[in-house]
Amino acid sequence: MTDQSMVKIGNSSDPYNDAAERGWDITDASAITGPLQLEADVVIVGTGAGGGTAAETLSKAGLSVVLLEAGPLKTSTQFDMQERAAYRDLYQEGTGRGTKDGGMVILQGRSVGGSTTVNWTTSFRTPPETLKFWAEHMGVSGCSVEEMAPYFEHMEKRLNIHQWPQPPNANNGMLQRASEKLGYEWATIHRNVKGCLNLGFCGLGCPVDAKQSMLVTTIPSALDNKAKLIHHARVVRVLREGDVVTGVEAEALTANVRGRTGQKITVRARRTVLAGGAMNTPAILLRSDVPDPHGRIGKRTFLHPTTLTMAIYPEAIDPYYGAPQSIYSDHFQWQSVDTGPVGFKLEVPPLQPAFAAGFYSTAGQEISSSMDQLPNTQCMIALMRDGFHEESQGGVVELGDAGQPILDYPINPYLLEGVQRSWGIMLEMQFATGCKSARPAHKQAKHYSTWKEAKAALAELPIAPHKVTVGSAHVMGGAPMGDDPERSVNGCDGKFHHLDNLYVMDGSLFPTSIGANPQLSIYGLVFKLSSKLAAELTA
Amino acid sequence: MAGAAALSTMSAGATLSGCSSSGPASGMKHLRAEDLDLLRAMAPAVLKGKITPGDTAAIDQTLRSFDTLLGDLSAPVVAGVLQAFDVLNLGLTRGLTTGQWAAWSKASLEDAESALARLRESSIGLLNAIYAAVIRLIISAYYLIPENAASAGFMPPQKVASGAPAPDPAEEAAR
Numbered sequence A: 001m002t003d004q005s006m007v008k009i010g011n012s013s014d015p016y017n018d019a020a021e022r023g024w025d026i027t028d029a030s031a032i033t034g035p036l037q038l039e040a041d042v043v044i045v046g047t048g049a050g051g052g053t054a055a056e057t058l059s060k061a062g063l064s065v066v067l068l069e070a071g072p073l074k075t076s077t078q079f080d081m082q083e084r085a086a087y088r089d090l091y092q093e094g095t096g097r098g099t100k101d102g103g104m105v106i107l108q109g110r111s112v113g114g115s116t117t118v119n120w121t122t123s124f125r126t127p128p129e130t131l132k133f134w135a136e137h138m139g140v141s142g143c144s145v146e147e148m149a150p151y152f153e154h155m156e157k158r159l160n161i162h163q164w165p166q167p168p169n170a171n172n173g174m175l176q177r178a179s180e181k182l183g184y185e186w187a188t189i190h191r192n193v194k195g196c197l198n199l200g201f202c203g204l205g206c207p208v209d210a211k212q213s214m215l216v217t218t219i220p221s222a223l224d225n226k227a228k229l230i231h232h233a234r235v236v237r238v239l240r241e242g243d244v245v246t247g248v249e250a251e252a253l254t255a256n257v258r259g260r261t262g263q264k265i266t267v268r269a270r271r272t273v274l275a276g277g278a279m280n281t282p283a284i285l286l287r288s289d290v291p292d293p294h295g296r297i298g299k300r301t302f303l304h305p306t307t308l309t310m311a312i313y314p315e316a317i318d319p320y321y322g323a324p325q326s327i328y329s330d331h332f333q334w335q336s337v338d339t340g341p342v343g344f345k346l347e348v349p350p351l352q353p354a355f356a357a358g359f360y361s362t363a364g365q366e367i368s369s370s371m372d373q374l375p376n377t378q379c380m381i382a383l384m385r386d387g388f389h390e391e392s393q394g395g396v397v398e399l400g401d402a403g404q405p406i407l408d409y410p411i412n413p414y415l416l417e418g419v420q421r422s423w424g425i426m427l428e429m430q431f432a433t434g435c436k437s438a439r440p441a442h443k444q445a446k447h448y449s450t451w452k453e454a455k456a457a458l459a460e461l462p463i464a465p466h467k468v469t470v471g472s473a474h475v476m477g478g479a480p481m482g483d484d485p486e487r488s489v490n491g492c493d494g495k496f497h498h499l500d501n502l503y504v505m506d507g508s509l510f511p512t513s514i515g516a517n518p519q520l521s522i523y524g525l526v527f528k529l530s531s532k533l534a535a536e537l538t539a
Numbered sequence B: 001m002a003g004a005a006a007l008s009t010m011s012a013g014a015t016l017s018g019c020s021s022s023g024p025a026s027g028m029k030h031l032r033a034e035d036l037d038l039l040r041a042m043a044p045a046v047l048k049g050k051i052t053p054g055d056t057a058a059i060d061q062t063l064r065s066f067d068t069l070l071g072d073l074s075a076p077v078v079a080g081v082l083q084a085f086d087v088l089n090l091g092l093t094r095g096l097t098t099g100q101w102a103a104w105s106k107a108s109l110e111d112a113e114s115a116l117a118r119l120r121e122s123s124i125g126l127l128n129a130i131y132a133a134v135i136r137l138i139i140s141a142y143y144l145i146p147e148n149a150a151s152a153g154f155m156p157p158q159k160v161a162s163g164a165p166a167p168d169p170a171e172e173a174a175r
Helices: A049-060 A083-090 A128-137 A145-158 A170-182 A218-224 A280-287 A353-360 A365-372 A413-432 A451-460 A519-538 B011-017 B033-046 B056-072 B075-089 B091-098 B109-121 B125-143 B146-151 B170-174
Strands: A025-028 A036-045 A065-069 A104-106 A161-163 A190-192 A228-231 A233-241 A244-253 A260-274 A306-312 A344-347 A377-384 A396-399 A405-408 A437-440 A470-472 A502-504
Touching: A036 A049, A036 A228, A036 A244, A036 A519, A049 A065, A049 A218, A049 A519, A065 A218, A065 A233, A065 A260, A083 A353, A083 B056, A128 A145, A145 A161, A145 A519, A170 A344, A170 A377, A170 A413, A218 A228, A233 A260, A233 A280, A260 A280, A260 A519, A280 A396, A280 A405, A306 A353, A306 A413, A344 A413, A353 A365, A353 A377, A353 B125, A353 B146, A365 B125, A377 A413, A413 A437, A413 A451, A437 A451, B033 B056, B033 B075, B033 B109, B033 B125, B056 B075, B056 B125, B075 B091, B075 B125, B091 B109, B109 B125, B125 B146
Parallel strands: A025 A228, A036 A065, A036 A260, A065 A228, A104 A470, A260 A502
Antiparallel strands: A161 A190, A233 A244, A244 A260, A306 A377, A306 A437, A306 A470, A344 A377, A396 A405
C-alpha cells in the first residue's frame, strides 16, 4: 500500500482566486436579497460540457452571454481529495440520484463545470458506428464522421486531449494484461489534461487544475469575454410570448444548494440555450409546459447501464491512485450494432473507499474483509450501449412533486443478459491475470477462488433487477435531435422544433447512447451548433 | 457513494406502512429515535469485523456520519430513505419484511444478520432495494470517516495553502 499523505499539493493554479483582478462578473445567487433581472443576447442554462463550450463560442463572437448554474462554484482551492465534500458539493443529489425503482445509481455533476469537474477525463470522439446509425435510423443530418471531424479536432486542441503518455496504473494495467492474454483488442485512452500529476482524484475535483474541465478552460475564457456567471441559480422554466421563447426564470438556492432563498432571477435574451444535461434539460422543458405534440420530451433517455466485477490480487493495485482511466477494450462493443445482444465497452473505475464500498453491495464479513484488501483490489466495468436495439428504448424522465426530474428506467431482460454475460467475461479476465478471488456485483454473490467456481456460481445466481448492481455516470438523450419533428425534440441545429429562439445544447440531444464516455461527443457537437448560432446572431 | 437514490421515489411501497411522525432525535438533523435503534442494531451486522455490538463509540461515530451524509443528499432522497426506515421500524411491516417482531433495541447481532439476509434474498425487488440502501448508507457513512478510509489504504496527499508550489508535473517533463 502506498502512503501519499506526506505529499503536499498547492493551489497556485486556481484562476478564480484572482477573479476580481481579472474583472470577472460572478454572482452567488444565494446571497442576493432582491429580485435580479438581466438581459443578454444569449442565456445559457448549465455550465457543463455543453454550456461551457457554448459560452466560450458565443462570447468569443462578441455576443453578451449570461450563464446560469444551479450548483455551487467550487474550485481547486477547495478540492481536498476527500470523498465527503466532493460528493456533497459536486454531484447531483449528493450522489443520491438514482432511477425511479432504485435499480440504478446515477452519478452526475452539479457545480460550475458540471460533470466535467468530476469526470475521469476519458475522451472519445463519437464512434463512427453511432454516427452512421443516427444518420440511417434516427433522422440525423450533418453529423457524419467527416462533417464532425473539424469540430472534434478543434475541441481536442482546445482541451489538450491527447493519448495518455504514461504507463497505466495497476488497475488499468490489469485490463491491458487480461486483454493481451485472452486475445481481446485494447487501446490507450485519450485524456483532457495538461500538467497532470497522475494523482487519481479526478472524480473528487482536480486539486491542481490539470484536468481541462470547463471550470478552468471555456468558462474562464467566457468570463474574460465579459460573460456573466450566476451560480446557485436553478432554472425553473423558460419564458414565452406566444411561440417565441424570451428567456428564463430561475430561483436562488441557499448556500448549501439544498433549499430556496425565495429570490427570483429573470434573464431576458434573444436566444435561450438549455444545457443542464440529460434529465435536467428535459425537466426544464416539462416544467415549462412547452408544446410536445408527439410526446417525445424525456423519452429515450440512456445511461450506458454499467456493472462490475471486483478481484483481489496478490500484488498491490492501489486502485485509488493514478490516472483513473487509461486503458479500454471495445472487443465486445460492436459485434453487432442494432441486432443481437447488447454490446459493451470495458474500462476500469478508480476505487476511493466510500465509492468502492457502495459498489460492493454486500455486507458483513464479506465487505469488511474486501475493504481490508482494497489496496490489492482491481475492478472492471462493462458499460452497455443502450438505445440501438428495439428492446433497448431507455428510460423516461418524469417530474416529481418538487418538480425534480425522476428517471423511470427499469432494467429489462435485454440488459440483464448483458450484465450476466459481461460478468463472465470480466471474471475470466481477472482469473486469467492471477487474481486470488473475484466477485460479480450481485447482492448474493461472494468472492470465488477459481474461474471454475465463479462460472458455476454465475449459472446459479438469480438474475433480477434488484439483485444485480448497475449504475451510470453517463446520462444521455431525452431531447433528441433529428430532422423529423415526430421523432425528435430539436432539429439538427439544436433548435427546439415547436418554439422559436429556444435551443438545446447538451447530451440530451443524443438519439441513442454514444457507446463511449460522452464528454468529447458533447464538446464537438455543441461547438458545431454554437458556432452556427453565433454566426446567425452576428450576421 | 451513497447510492441511496434508490429510494427517492419508493413511496408507493413505503406508504403501506404509514408515515412516522416523530422529528429528529436529539443531536441529529435527520435520523429519528427509532432510526437510531434500527441502525444501532444493523451497523454491527453490516460492518461485522469492523464494529462489534458493544463498541458504542464506533457505532455512534458511524451514526453521526450517517446523519451528516443524509444532509448531503437531496430532500427527495432523504424522504425516501426515511420512508424505507418506516417500513423497517413499524411493528407489522418490520416483522413481515425482516422477521424481527421485537423492537430493534432488543435485536441481537444474529437477529440483525438474519433480517439483512431476508431483505437481500427476498424475491420482492423493493426489499432488495431497501437492503441496498441500508447497507450502502451505513458502509459509506463508515468509510467517509477519514481514519476508516485510511484503514482501507487510502491516504491522499495533503492540501496546503494557496500559493504553495505544486510538484513538478511529471507528464510535462515527459512530453
